[in-house]
Each structure stands twice: as C-alpha cells, then as structure tokens.
Amino acid sequence: MPRRHLTRVTVVDAKSLHERLVAAWRLNTTAPGPKEALLAAMEALLADARALGDPAMLFKVRVGHAYALRHEALEQGSARARSEMFAALRECVRFAYAEPELADRSHVKAMWTQLFIVLDWIIGTRPEPADRVRRLLDELDRHVPAGRPWTFTVGSARMSLEARCGNVAEVERIWRGLRAEWPPREGFRADRVATSKAIIWTRLGRHRDAIAALAPVLAGQVPRDETVAHEGALLMPYLHTGRADEAVAAHHRTYTRTGVKHGIVAAQLEFCARTGNEERGVEVLRLHLADIEDGCDSVDTMWTAAAAALLCGRLGRGWAELGERLHEQAVAFAARLDRLNGTSHAGASIGALLHAEPLHDRLPLPDPDIG
Structure with missing residues (x-):
C-alpha cells in the first residue's frame, strides 16, 4: 500500500498569537543591537494574524509591525521601510x-x-516635501473625527510644517485650535509641547507669542519635567521684549545643561553672540561641540549651526574655520529645505x-558660581 504524504498544518489561534506578540515586544528591550529580531518576529506574526482573520488581533500586530519598522524606516532611512510603516499606521488609524x-x-x-514620532521625523528631522506631508496629514484628518483624543497630534x-514653510497666518490659525484643546491629552507631555511651540514662534519672530506659549509651564499650571531647560527657549523673546534681566536669569539657570x-x-x-558675552558662548559651544560638528541634517541642527x-x-580668527x-x-540645508517647501523662508x-547684529554691547552676567 503506497505511503501517503501528509502536509503538516499549523493551527493559528488568538491565544497563541497573543503570547507570541508579548514575546516579540519583549525582544525590543532584551535583544542587543539593531532590531532585526523584533522585525522578523513581527513580520511572522503579521502573516499569521492575517490568516486568522481576527480584526482586533490584526490591529495589535500591525501596531507592533509598524514599531518594528521604525529603526530601518527612520534611523537607517529606508524609503521602502518608511512606506511600509506609513501603510501599517494608516490601516491602524x-x-x-x-x-x-x-x-x-x-x-x-501606541499607534x-x-x-x-514619524510626523516629527519627516517634518523636522529628515524633512520630506511639504506637499507630500500635507497630503498625509489631510488623510489622517479624514480618519480622525473632530473632538476625539489624538486630534492634537x-x-x-x-503647525510645525507650516512654520517650516513660513506660513505665519496658517500657524496662527492652527495654534488657536490647539489652544482650545490645551493641555494636550494622553500621550503628550504638555511642558515639552509648550517649549517646542515657543521655539516655533521665536523662529518666526513672534516673541510675545513665544512667551505666551510657555506661560502655563512657568506658572506651574501643567506638570513640569525639571530636567528640561524650558526657560532656555525664551532667551531671545525676553531680550526682544525688553526683559533683559529675565533673559540673564534664564540663561544662568540653563546654560550648563547637557x-x-x-x-x-x-x-x-545666539544669546551669547548678541549680548557681548562671547566668552560665555565659548563655554556653551564647547559643551555641545561634538553634536554641532556632527553635521547639519535637520531643521533644528540648521538653526544651531x-x-x-x-x-x-564674533570670536575672531581662531574660530573662523569652524564658523x-x-x-x-x-x-x-536651508536651500534644500526651501526646495522641499516651495518657498524661500x-x-x-x-x-x-x-548676519544678526548685537542687541547689547555687553549685557552683564552673574558669576558662574552665583546661583
């Protein structure tokens, strides 16, 4: 009697998939080096979750798969992985x-x-064309009903994108909407959000708006992470609005932070360069020189450079080559950003x-040993 060749069938069930998903997430913290093991585990889970046909489980696995793609998509800059990540997150939304x-x-x-993180990356860290990002935001808007959590995202x-392009009127309109939802709900640190918005307004030359953006944090109206140098964002707004004493105090409390x-x-x-305090500026420059010399490849590093x-x-010959x-x-980088934006902003x-001129010939600073 001829022997029958049997094909082994693996039965996939929600319980075993859940256990494997938990184990895969554990790889994120236990596996050394790059996240290949995590990605491989999530890709295997995705295939089985599709075969199972349980939409709730498929959602969980897609969230994990999108996360597993992040290293390759963002840090390694793979366009293919970034496309996969976007597709996964769209389906999740x-x-x-x-x-x-x-x-x-x-x-x-988690989604x-x-x-x-992805939006912050493609707007400021590794900027993509403004029109492409707008289309993505428009698509997300269609899938996120107004008034639900996370519309703040x-x-x-x-707001960050339009500020990047210099569209001040649009930034104002968006900011009014965000203020109506203030403080941002779960998933955000309100103090960090306020600081980022203060920096946006400063770069647009709207110094009073920058001060207003950080006011809730400085007034203690939202929880504050004391390890973050929030006040450093207001150095130039304080100077431009005639509050030099507050600028000096804020500088003194934050300039040694790493x-x-x-x-x-x-x-x-900029504060040191424009207040006649070039020697203090050298201290700040040396403290962060490794990061500054590492290259100009984002909106923030452009401004820092x-x-x-x-x-x-301002320092003269010894610093000319670096300058x-x-x-x-x-x-x-600004020229490249303008091409991506379609503007000259x-x-x-x-x-x-x-080419900024000094705001003070010599603004006195406290001795470094004085608190």
Missing part, C-alpha cells in the same frame, strides 16, 4: 476609528505615539540669523 470598540486602548495610544504636526534639545542650544549661542556660526564670527564650515552647512530666516 482606519480601524481604530471605524471599530473603536474592538481597538485595544493601549495599542491605540498615535508612533505617528507623532495632527494639528501639532501641521543633553538639551538643539533648539535650546541655538538659543544659548547658524547660531554657532554667528558666535564664531565658515557651519555657515556653509546652514545655508546649504528658510534661506531668508537663516540668512538673517547669520
């Missing part, structure tokens, strides 16, 4: 609002956190900073 009773709340939160991203965002470093460098170049120009290199990097703004 559609499901979360079409079937809200089936979408696990913790995974909805929007990832979207916030789309609005905040849109690990701060480029926007704050840029503010410290320009502020550092301004300071180097020229940073000047060229900032101008080149970045070049004009960076040009103005590179």
Whole structure:
C-alpha cells in the first residue's frame, strides 16, 4: 500500500498569537543591537494574524509591525521601510476609528505615539516635501473625527510644517485650535509641547507669542519635567521684549545643561553672540561641540549651526574655520529645505540669523558660581 504524504498544518489561534506578540515586544528591550529580531518576529506574526482573520488581533500586530519598522524606516532611512510603516499606521488609524470598540486602548495610544514620532521625523528631522506631508496629514484628518483624543497630534504636526514653510497666518490659525484643546491629552507631555511651540514662534519672530506659549509651564499650571531647560527657549523673546534681566536669569539657570534639545542650544549661542558675552558662548559651544560638528541634517541642527556660526564670527580668527564650515552647512540645508517647501523662508530666516547684529554691547552676567 503506497505511503501517503501528509502536509503538516499549523493551527493559528488568538491565544497563541497573543503570547507570541508579548514575546516579540519583549525582544525590543532584551535583544542587543539593531532590531532585526523584533522585525522578523513581527513580520511572522503579521502573516499569521492575517490568516486568522481576527480584526482586533490584526490591529495589535500591525501596531507592533509598524514599531518594528521604525529603526530601518527612520534611523537607517529606508524609503521602502518608511512606506511600509506609513501603510501599517494608516490601516491602524482606519480601524481604530471605524471599530473603536474592538481597538485595544493601549495599542491605540501606541499607534498615535508612533505617528507623532514619524510626523516629527519627516517634518523636522529628515524633512520630506511639504506637499507630500500635507497630503498625509489631510488623510489622517479624514480618519480622525473632530473632538476625539489624538486630534492634537495632527494639528501639532501641521503647525510645525507650516512654520517650516513660513506660513505665519496658517500657524496662527492652527495654534488657536490647539489652544482650545490645551493641555494636550494622553500621550503628550504638555511642558515639552509648550517649549517646542515657543521655539516655533521665536523662529518666526513672534516673541510675545513665544512667551505666551510657555506661560502655563512657568506658572506651574501643567506638570513640569525639571530636567528640561524650558526657560532656555525664551532667551531671545525676553531680550526682544525688553526683559533683559529675565533673559540673564534664564540663561544662568540653563546654560550648563547637557543633553538639551538643539533648539535650546541655538538659543544659548545666539544669546551669547548678541549680548557681548562671547566668552560665555565659548563655554556653551564647547559643551555641545561634538553634536554641532556632527553635521547639519535637520531643521533644528540648521538653526544651531547658524547660531554657532554667528558666535564664531564674533570670536575672531581662531574660530573662523569652524564658523565658515557651519555657515556653509546652514545655508546649504536651508536651500534644500526651501526646495522641499516651495518657498524661500528658510534661506531668508537663516540668512538673517547669520548676519544678526548685537542687541547689547555687553549685557552683564552673574558669576558662574552665583546661583
């Protein structure tokens, strides 16, 4: 009697998929090096989740798959992985609002956190063409009903994009809507959001708006992370609005901080360059020199490079080579950004900073040992 060749069939069920999903997420913290193991596990899970046909489980796995793609899509710059990541997150958003009773709340939160990171990346970190980003934001708007949680994500991203393009009237309109939802709900640190908006307004030359954006944080109306140098964002707004004493105090409390965002470093460098405090500026420059010399490849590093170049120009011959290199990097990135934006805003703004005149001949600063 001929032997029958039997094909082994693997039965996929929701319980085993859930266990494998938990194990896959654990790889994110236990597996050394790049996240290939996590991505491989999530890709296998995605195939089985599709075969199972359980929409709630498929949603959870898609969220995990999108996260697993992040290293390749963003940090390694793979256009293919970025396209896959966007596609996964789009499907997640559609499901979360079409079937809200089936979408696990913790995974909805993870989905929007990832979207916030991706949007921040393609707007400021590795900028993509403005029109392409607008289309993505428009699509998200269609899938996120007004008044639901997380609409703040789309609005905040849109404000950053329009600020990048110099569309001040549109930035104002969006900011009014965001203020109506203030403070932002779950998934956001209101103090960090306020600081980022203050930096946006400063770069647009709207210094009173920058101060107003950070007012709730400084007044203690929202929880504040004391490790973040929030006040550093207001150095130039304070100077431009005649509040030099407050600018000096804010500088003194924050200039020795390490690990701060480029926007704050840029503010410290510009403050020193434009108040006759070039020696203090050297301290700030040396503290962050490794990051500044690492290259100009984002909106924030563009502004930091320009502020550092301004300071180097005030310092004289010994800093000329560094200043020229940073000047060229900032101008080149601004030109690239203008091509992506379809405007001339970045070049004009960076040009103005590179040639900014002093606001004070010599603004006295406290001794470094005085608190």
